[in-house]
Amino acid sequence: MGFLKIYRQKAWLLGTALGFAFLGLGAARGQLEIVWKKAVMICLECIGIG
Amino acid sequence: MGETMRKNLRLKVQIFYTILTNGYVYGFLNGKIYQGNLKYACVPGLNCYSCPGAVGSCPIGALQAVLNQRSVQIPFGVLGFLFVFGSILGRFVCGWLCPFGLVQDLLxxxxxxxxxxxxPFHSVLKYGKYMVLIFLVCIGSAFLFGGFAKVPAFCKYLCPSGTLFGALPLLTGNKLLRSQAGGLFFWKLGILLVLLTLSVKIYRPFCQYLCPLGAVYGWFNRFSLVQIHWEEEQCISCHACEDACPAGLSLKEISRSSECIRCGRCIRVCPAECLHFRK
Structure with a gap:
């Protein structure tokens, strides 16, 4: 029970660490570049034209 | 902290955050959007990157942009942002840091x-947001709807935030875009108007039933750093928190439920002060 309680209390740390690892992996694969390229052009679909 | 100050704190944070992440005034004045490096990063809330003032990227739009690529790939970068925001804040993002949530609150x-x-039928309808996440955001953007060209299906067919913060200001300030608005725009405008009208009567209908970002952050609610804690031994079982909860959650569901947006109303009304934000 004690272990489970500590695990639940610290799970956010694991999730955050995993998040930063994913971010690094995504950046290395050029995915942030894809996001930037999409975000700096007017998204015609988003505004109901495309 | 005074009672009035506490009551308005969330509203102040929501307004400040909305202005901070949509503060590119030049875009509003000229019908253009920000094109700087801040858009490499996602903001936590549903904030259309085609809003003229937006200085960051919408996580759902970004997720679809990666899924729209010709080669199918796991969107690690966007998942990274979602894991970091979700693990630390959970649906606190919805309650405090989402511009479209602010609009619904005001209405x-x-x-x-x-x-x-x-x-009515809340217990079934609440799963709508998971359907939107799976079918429109993930499957829709990666495989369907576009024929040979993949499209961001959620942004294109449903997102009311894009219509309100992206389409309306851009079409107002940009004559060329305005001349191209057709059936799709009016479809999205219709969805926006229905949701805004519903918001006057129902508490945050888009967040409760349709928002894919709420579905993602809801998953993190159980273990996120920001939690609402209940000191059971101090509780006098008056149920004031349950009456005040805008999402209609029971005391045991508050905070850990995927529907709790951490608005903090339960904390404010508790006469025994047995509910509080804490790690």
């Missing part, structure tokens, strides 16, 4: 109609 404050917390 719900209009003293018109008898207010309701939920729609």
């Amino acid at each position: 719900h404050g209009i003293p018109l109609f008898q207010k309701r917390k939920r729609l």
Whole structure:
């Protein structure tokens, strides 16, 4: 029970660490570049034209 | 902290955050959007990157942009942002840091109609947001709807935030875009108007039933750093928190439920002060 309680209390740390690892992996694969390229052009679909 | 100050704190944070992440005034004045490096990063809330003032990227739009690529790939970068925001804040993002949530909150404050917390068939309809996440955001963007060209299906067919913060200001300030608005725009405008009207009566209908970002952050609610804690031994079982909860959650569901947006109303009304934000 004690272990489970500590695990639940610290799970956010694991999730955050995993998040930063994913971010690094995504950046290395050029995915942030894809996001930037999409975000700096007017998204015609988003505004109901495309 | 004074009672009035505490009551308005969330509203102040929501307004400040909305202005901070949509502060590119030049875009509003000229019908253009920000094109700087800040858009490499996602903001936590549903904030259309085609809003003229937006200085960051919308996580759902970004997720679809990666899924729209010709080669199918796991969107690690966007998942990274979602894991970091979700693990630390959970649906606190929805309650405090989402511009479209702020709009719904303001509309719900209009003293018109008898207010309701939920729609009929809530227990079924609440799964709508998971359907939107799976079918429109993930499967829709990666495989369907576009024929040979993949499209961001959620942004294109549903997102009311894109219509309100992206389409309306851009079409107002850009004559060329305005001349191209057709059936799709009016479809999205219709969805926006229905949701805004519903918001006056029902508490945050888009967040409760349709928002894919809420579905993602809801998953993190159980273990996120920001939690609402209940000191059971101090509780006098008055149920004031349950009456005040805008999402209609029971005391045991508050905070850990995927529907809790950490608005903090339960904390404010508790006479025994047995509910509080804490790690």
